Every structure is written in structure tokens, then in C-alpha cells.
Amino acid sequence: xxxxxxxxxxxxxxxxxxxxxxxxxxxxxxxxxxxxxxxxxxxxxxxxxxxxxxxxxxxxxxxxxxxxxxxxxxxxxxxxxxxxxxxxxxxxxxxxxxxxxxxxxxxxxxxxxxxxxxxxxxxxxxxxxxxxxxxxxxxxxxxxxxxxxxxxxxxxxxxxxxxxxxxxxxxxxxxxxxxxxxxxxxxxxxxxxxxxxxxxxxxxxxxxxxxxxxxxxxxxxxxxxxxxxxxxxxxxxxxxxxxxxxxxxxxxxxxxxxxxxxxxxxxxxxxxxxxxxxxxxxxxxxxxxxxxxxxxxxxxxxxxxxxxxxxxxxxxxxxxxxxxxxxxxxxxxx
Numbered sequence: 001x002x003x004x005x006x007x008x009x010x011x012x013x014x015x016x017x018x019x020x021x022x023x024x025x026x027x028x029x030x031x032x033x034x035x036x037x038x039x040x041x042x043x044x045x046x047x048x049x050x051x052x053x054x055x056x057x058x059x060x061x062x063x064x065x066x067x068x069x070x071x072x073x074x075x076x077x078x079x080x081x082x083x084x085x086x087x088x089x090x091x092x093x094x095x096x097x098x099x100x101x102x103x104x105x106x107x108x109x110x111x112x113x114x115x116x117x118x119x120x121x122x123x124x125x126x127x128x129x130x131x132x133x134x135x136x137x138x139x140x141x142x143x144x145x146x147x148x149x150x151x152x153x154x155x156x157x158x159x160x161x162x163x164x165x166x167x168x169x170x171x172x173x174x175x176x177x178x179x180x181x182x183x184x185x186x187x188x189x190x191x192x193x194x195x196x197x198x199x200x201x202x203x204x205x206x207x208x209x210x211x212x213x214x215x216x217x218x219x220x221x222x223x224x225x226x227x228x229x230x231x232x233x234x235x236x237x238x239x240x241x242x243x244x245x246x247x248x249x250x251x252x253x254x255x256x257x258x259x260x261x262x263x264x265x266x267x268x269x270x271x272x273x274x275x276x277x278x279x280x281x282x283x284x285x286x287x288x289x290x291x292x293x294x295x296x297x298x299x300x301x302x303x304x305x306x307x308x309x310x311x312x313x314x315x316x317x318x319x320x321x322x323x324x325x326x327x328x329x330x331x332x333x334x
Contacts, residue, residue: 006105006170007031010077012092014041014066016054016143016281017109018083021171023147026061028173033065035073037088042068053280058147074099079107079170085282086112086121093128105133107156107167111191112284113291118298120188134158135167136184138191139242140250142257146176155179155242157187179242186234190225190244193292194251195285197221199263199309201252203319206267213323217305218252224303228292231301259285266312267319289313304329 009025011018014036022034036042045051046066049059060066067073074080074096084092089110106129110121119127122134139154146152156171156178158164164180172178181187197217204213225248226239238244251257262283265275272286293310296303308326311317 004078006078006166008076009033009079009081009170010035010073010075010104011081011083012070012073012096013081013083013085014045014051014054015083015085016051017141018081019045019051019055019060020058020141020143020147021081021083021109022064023058023060024173024176025170026064028170030170031076032063033067033073033076034060035067035070037068037084037092039068042066055143055147058144070095071099074101074104077104079167080104081107081109082121082125083109086110086114086284087282087287089121089124090128093125097128101129102132105163105167106135108134108136108188109138111138111188111195111288113189113192113288113295115287115291115294118291118295120185120192122184122188133160133163135160135164136187136191137167137171137178138187138247140246142250142254144256149175151175151177153177153179153242153246155181155187157181157184157243159184181238181241181243183235183238185232186229186238187243189229189232189234190239190241191247192284192288193225193228193306194221194244194248195259195283196289196292196306196309197225197248198251198257198259199266199283199285199289199313200305202257202260202263202265203267203309203312203323204263205260206264206269207320207323209323214252218248221252221305222248224305228296228299228301228303231299258283262286263309269319271316272313285309286313 008031010033026032108121135158156164156167168178308322
């Protein structure tokens with residue numbers, strides 16, 4: 001890692017999480033630039049000092065510079081935080097490639113898996129930008145709670161532990177406790193696949209199946225995440241940490257969870273197009289369900305919960321029948 005300290009941070013993505021991180025880092029005294037793809041949305045945020053669409057009720061400090069110009073955004077940043085939805089990452093990276101990005105440190109806070117290449121977000125970043133200093137931050141992080149200064153924990157993962165520690169220092173505060181890890185694959189897989197399991201938990205809510213069923217989905221879902229994660233190079237213990245079990249529990253049970261909310265609506269008989277059409281924010285689990293289902297079949301890794309979520313979303317399978325099929329599988333040892 002380079003010797004210069006991180007003083008200026010560019011956040012690429014003006015959704016709820018990107019905005020929450022901008023608020024947090026500005027309150028810590030860092031020079032923060034927040035970039036969004038749509039000039040109209042950026043102008044509205046600049047006028048009100050609030051992200052009314054994705055993070056209402058939380059004021060953006062005056063020190064945060066808002067821009068829709070990618071060159072203005074990347075230029076001043078020692079650390080570039082990638083916070084756009086996973087499906088827009090490729091297009092965003094193409095914009096970044098037109099800037100002077102090579103001297104920057106990059107941090108992904110995106111949770112997703114590419115539906116065609118099955119690549120993790122850091123793999124996509126390296127594919128487009130080359131070998132840049134790169135880490136990932138993940139964990140049980142509801143944006144509104146972090147922006148409000150409520151106790152939050154997360155993990156920074158990087159093969160270079162010294163870089164992970166440098167980023168840990170940037171984000172850590174009395175209300176935001178940051179741990180380090182070197183298992184990048186495990187942290188990313190846990191943070192991505194948990195969104196699919198959260199949809200299944202939401203289906204339980206929509207069907208009124210109760211807490212027993214949700215706890216079963218969470219627990220067996222963790223087994224599926226771990227099974228896939230180990231096959232893809234992750235360490236087993238990572239999936240029982242903040243980026244695995246911690247993030248999974250929050251996403252499965254929080255009323256604020258977009259993915260759980262999607263599942264609840266599916267359980268109540270709504271169609272996926274209708275559900276997504278009414279949502280302001282992106283539910284990453286929908287795209288990830290397709291990627292993980294295809295990946296699990298290609299690798300011959302049994303992931304029955306992921307399979308049923310995929311069939312509910314993309315094959316219009318009846319949610320109650322899907323849950324019955326999960327319960328009716330051949331019994332086995334735990």
C-alpha cells in the first residue's frame with residue numbers, strides 16, 4: 001500500500017448506502033465527493049441537502065460536494081468507494097476508465113454477482129480497471145441506521161491486510177465498528193447470496209408461515225451460502241461472521257430490507273414486474289437469484305432454497321407450492 005494517508009474520498013453512487021457513507025465520512029472530517037449518474041437528482045439533493053428518494057430524513061452535510069461529472073468525482077479522491085447497483089457497475093466502470101483513476105485506492109460496497117460471467121464485484125472491477133489497490137466493505141448495514149449514527153458493524157476485506165487496516169481507520173468510529181479480513185471471496189459471496197435467502201424469508205412473511213419457518217430458511221440458507229462460498233474459495237469461518245450470518249440475519253428480519261420486502265410481496269401473490277415497478281431502490285437479490293441459481297447448477301452445488309426463489313421469480317411458481325416442495329424434500333442428516 002502507498003504511504004500517503006487517505007484524506008479525500010469519492011463515493012460513486014448516490015443511492016441510500018452511498019449517501020449514508022457520505023454523511024458518515026463527512027461527519028468524521030473527510031473531504032467527500034458524492035457522484036450520481038443523473039444530474040437532475042444530484043441538483044435536487046444539492047438544493048435540499050437531502051436524498052429524498054433513497055434516504056429521506058437524513059441531512060447531507062454542507063461539506064459534501066455533489067456532482068454528476070465523473071471527472072470531478074474521481075479527480076480529488078484518494079479513496080474511490082463504488083456504491084452503485086451491481087447491474088450498473090459495468091457502465092460505471094466504463095466512465096471511470098475515462099478519468100485519471102490509476103493512482104486511486106478502490107473500495108467496493110456493492111453486493112451482487114454478475115448474471116453471465118458469475119464474477120464477484122471485485123473481479124469485475126479488476127477486469128475493467130486492471131490491478132488497482134482494491135478492497136470490499138460488507139456487513140449488516142441498514143443505510144438509514146448508519147446515517148442516523150446508530151451502532152453498526154462491518155468488515156473490510158483485502159488480500160493486503162495493511163490496506164484493509166488503512167480503510168478500517170477511515171471508516172471506524174464510535175458508532176461504526178469496522179473489522180478486517182483477508183477473505184475477499186467469502187465476504188463478497190456472503191454479502192451477495194444472503195439477498196436471495198432474504199427473499200425466501202420474505203415469502204414466508206407474505207404467506208404468514210411464522211417465525212419457525214423464517215428461522216429454518218435463515219439457517220438452511222446459511223448452509224447453502226457456506227457450501228457455495230467454500231467451493232468458490234471462501235473460508236468457512238467467514239460465513240459465520242458479520243458479512244455472512246450477521247448480514248443474513250439483518251436482511252432476513254429487518255422491515256427495511258428491500259429483498260425481504262420483495263419476497264413478502266411475492267408471497268402475497270404479486271408479480272415481480274409489478275413489485276419492482278413500485279420500488280424506488282434496487283433489490284439486488286432478484287438479479288443475484290438468477291446468477292446464483294445458474295452458478296450452483298454449473299458447479300453441481302445443491303442450493304434448494306435458491307432454486308425455489310429462482311422459480312418463484314422467473315418461472316412464476318406458486319410461492320406456497322415452492323415452500324411445500326422445500327419441506328417435502330427427502331429427509332437427511334443436518
